[in-house]
Amino acid sequence: MTLLKQRDEAAFNYLYDHYSGSVYSIILNIVPDRELANDLLQEVFVKIWRQIETYDSSKGRLFTWMLNIARNASIDAIRSKSFQHSRQNRELTENVYDAGGSTETNTDKIGLRKTVHKLKEEYRVLVELSYFQGFTQDEISKMLKIPLGTVKTRLRTALIQLKQVIKP
Amino acid sequence: MDIQAYIQSGIIESYILGLTTAEEAAEVEALKLQYPEVNDAIHEFSLLLEEHALKNSINPPPNMKERIMAAIREEDLVKPPVLKKRDNEDYFAITQNSIRPWRMAAAAAVILLIVSAALNFYLYRQYNNKNEAYQALLSERNTLQANNQVYQTHLREWENAAAMMADPGMATVKMNGIPGKESNMATIFWDTRNKDVYVMPNKLQAPSAGKQYQLWAIVDGKPVDAGTLSPDCTGVCKMKNIPKAEAFAITLENAGGSTTPTLATMLVHGAV
Numbered sequence: 001m002t003l004l005k006q007r008d009e010a011a012f013n014y015l016y017d018h019y020s021g022s023v024y025s026i027i028l029n030i031v032p033d034r035e036l037a038n039d040l041l042q043e044v045f046v047k048i049w050r051q052i053e054t055y056d057s058s059k060g061r062l063f064t065w066m067l068n069i070a071r072n073a074s075i076d077a078i079r080s081k082s083f084q085h086s087r088q089n090r091e092l093t094e095n096v097y098d099a100g101g102s103t104e105t106n107t108d109k110i111g112l113r114k115t116v117h118k119l120k121e122e123y124r125v126l127v128e129l130s131y132f133q134g135f136t137q138d139e140i141s142k143m144l145k146i147p148l149g150t151v152k153t154r155l156r157t158a159l160i161q162l163k164q165v166i167k168p
Numbered sequence: 169m170d171i172q173a174y175i176q177s178g179i180i181e182s183y184i185l186g187l188t189t190a191e192e193a194a195e196v197e198a199l200k201l202q203y204p205e206v207n208d209a210i211h212e213f214s215l216l217l218e219e220h221a222l223k224n225s226i227n228p229p230p231n232m233k234e235r236i237m238a239a240i241r242e243e244d245l246v247k248p249p250v251l252k253k254r255d256n257e258d259y260f261a262i263t264q265n266s267i268r269p270w271r272m273a274a275a276a277a278v279i280l281l282i283v284s285a286a287l288n289f290y291l292y293r294q295y296n297n298k299n300e301a302y303q304a305l306l307s308e309r310n311t312l313q314a315n316n317q318v319y320q321t322h323l324r325e326w327e328n329a330a331a332m333m334a335d336p337g338m339a340t341v342k343m344n345g346i347p348g349k350e351s352n353m354a355t356i357f358w359d360t361r362n363k364d365v366y367v368m369p370n371k372l373q374a375p376s377a378g379k380q381y382q383l384w385a386i387v388d389g390k391p392v393d394a395g396t397l398s399p400d401c402t403g404v405c406k407m408k409n410i411p412k413a414e415a416f417a418i419t420l421e422n423a424g425g426s427t428t429p430t431l432a433t434m435l436v437h438g439a440v
Contacts (some may be wrong), residue, residue: 021225156178
């Protein structure tokens with residue numbers, strides 16, 4: 001950790017080798033486009049490198065910190081205008097051309113999102129919308145026409161269940 | 169406070185996944201310091217999440233590592249050290265898009281290059297246009313100057329003619345076209361003091377090749393050669409000195425002149 005904070009390149013090498021797969025997995029859970037995911041992976045690791053001094057180990061695990069950086073960057077990316085735009089274009093042409101799936105990842109079939117699919121539908125939807133799509137609980141309450149309090153308690157129950165599922 | 173109920177409410181998981189509000193997060197952080205159970209619960213779920221993520225990791229393309237290391241080295245060259253953040257709010261801070269300085273620089277360089285190329289092209293075209301305009305002006309000026317010289321010559325000739333006409337010592341003999349050649353006309357200026365003869369071909373067609381006009385003075389009924397007219401004589405031209413004559417006439421002769429006039433080619437005639 002000290003080596004990381006001193007920006008030791010070998011320490012960063014280790015960090016990348018150890019965590020890039022997990023970080024890439026969470027990015028691909030949110031961003032289906034491989035090219036964009038690669039750009040985001042770079043953005044996330046550059047950001048980790050740049051902000052490593054602000055990481056406080058008494059607050060939580062390093063991986064948790066990195067995971068949140070990756071999730072936030074990915075949600076920012078899919079919510080950006082350019083992404084929404086290309087998404088629309090893609091939907092328009094989807095019927096004409098077969099995408100072939102070469103650069104598209106099925107975000108539901110990997111990583112944490114795959115595990116979330118094991119939850120009951122009413123729980124799955126809440127985790128999907130809040131964690132993988134970044135909607136606030138207020139927004140979800142309006143979208144699904146469920147009271148905000150219900151959204152909050154149901155989401156927490158969903159996360160407790162998720163914890164049970166990922167427990168070895 | 170029933171801390172076990174709190175822990176089992178799912179707030180810890182929400183907090184770790186970044187799904188709590190700022191107040192809820194502050195509450196968890198405060199309780200964490202107060203209750204070791206909260207701290208343990210945070211640790212437990214974080215560890216589970218990390219293990220799950222490591223198990224489900226997907227390796228990025230192999231070239232990514234080199235790309236990222238390069239980006240980081242680049243970053244370190246141009247970025248000053250990051251200042252320590254003041255508070256904890258950045259723990260789950262929304263990330264901002266990082267604009268890589270070298271990309272900005274490259275983009276700026278490309279834009280500058282394009283602008284410069286366009287400007288060069290524009291200026292080159294301007295230069296060509298101006299150059300053509302300058303050449304056109306130059307040739308126009310030369311034409312005007314040549315014309316001006318022609319006019320000056322004509323003017324000098326007419327000035328000479330006018331001076332002779334105004335001279336009281338100068339006798340004028342008008343030679344009209346003879347019957348059948350009425351379109352021709354010429355004038356003789358004859359200085360009564362020194363007997364010099366000048367001719368002005370007012371209306372004489374340019375002679376055909378190998379031919380030349382010749383002036384004759386009729387002295388005692390006989391034609392005397394008074395000289396040939398130079399082909400470039402357009403104004404007043406000096407001829408031979410004729411001391412005495414009753415009349416003058418012009419004939420068209422072979423180039424170089426003749427000793428006797430060819431009467432058939434006589435064009436104009438005028439008596440003194």
